[in-house]
Amino acid sequence: MRYTLAYDSDCGPCTAFRRAVGFMDPRHRVRFVGLAEAEGAGVLDGIPPRSRRRSFHMISDEGVCASGADALPALASQLPGGALISRAMRSSRAVRGVAGFAYDTLARLHAAGSCGRD
Secondary structure (H helix, E strand, C coil), X not given: CCEEEEECCXXXXXXXXXXXXXXXXXXXXXXXXXHHHHHHHCCCCCCCHHHCCCCCEEEECCCXXXXXXXXXXXXXXXXXXXXXXXXXXXXXXXXXXXXXXXXXXXXXXXXXXXXXXX
């Protein structure tokens, strides 16, 4: 299964996150799309409009969307060696907690940075 990562292309920290994911994805399994384009295509319709710009979103080829920390297992599954990390995040409360804490910490950059808008 392949995924598309929707991110705020107008935000410095979000764009840096996109570049980091692209660097860690030498097989180019993850596709990237800006939030405006994703919204225009309707792939974020299941997410409340107020929440769409608060995190990144992983959208499967089947149209299933996960956002923020909940999207980390899908993201990890696309990266080299990430299948094990993805399984650990899905099955271990402790690993899920650490990943969620790390994501929340980085997401504060998003909220406080250039894209800190509602």
